[in-house]
Amino acid sequence: MNRELFWFGVVGISALAVHFACVSLILVPLGAAPLLANVGAFLLAFQVSYWGHRRLTFRAHDVAHSQSAPRFFAVACLSFAVNEALYFVLLRYTPLDYRIALLIVLFAVAVLTFALSKLWAFAGAAAT
Numbered sequence: 454m455n456r457e458l459f460w461f462g463v464v465g466i467s468a469l470a471v472h473f474a475c476v477s478l479i480l481v482p483l484g485a486a487p488l489l490a491n492v493g494a495f496l497l498a499f500q501v502s503y504w505g506h507r508r509l510t511f512r513a514h515d516v517a518h519s520q521s522a523p524r525f526f527a528v529a530c531l532s533f534a535v536n537e538a539l540y541f542v543l544l545r546y547t548p549l550d551y552r553i554a555l556l557i558v559l560f561a562v563a564v565l566t567f568a569l570s571k572l573w574a575f576a577g578a579a580a581t
């Protein structure tokens with residue numbers, strides 16, 4: 454479990470960095486609204502997250518890609534829905550800068566993502 458938590462943190466921080474950079478350094482400066490930029494960044498960061506968790510965090514070599522990819526995408530979409538809702542609330546009802554609000558939200562959904570990934574997305578076929 455300690456190894457999984459370590460790699461979950463490494464992969465998660467890598468995906469977070471991609472997500473955050475995409476929003477704050479590319480999309481918003483190019484004129485995208487923060488909530489819309491968040492969607493584009495999610496789709497890019499998903500790739501970092503999926504492949505990192507599959508290969509490093511959960512070492513899901515015995516789980517077919519055709520099983521784990523759609524499951525992890527479902528987990529990521531659920532986490533993103535929570536992310537987007539919390540981000541909306543923070544942007545709408547607090548004076549927080551959009552970057553600080555995004556960091557808070559990204560860390561907040563990490564626990565949900567880890568639990569669902571471990572227990573379902575990358576679990577073996579017996580866990581269906």
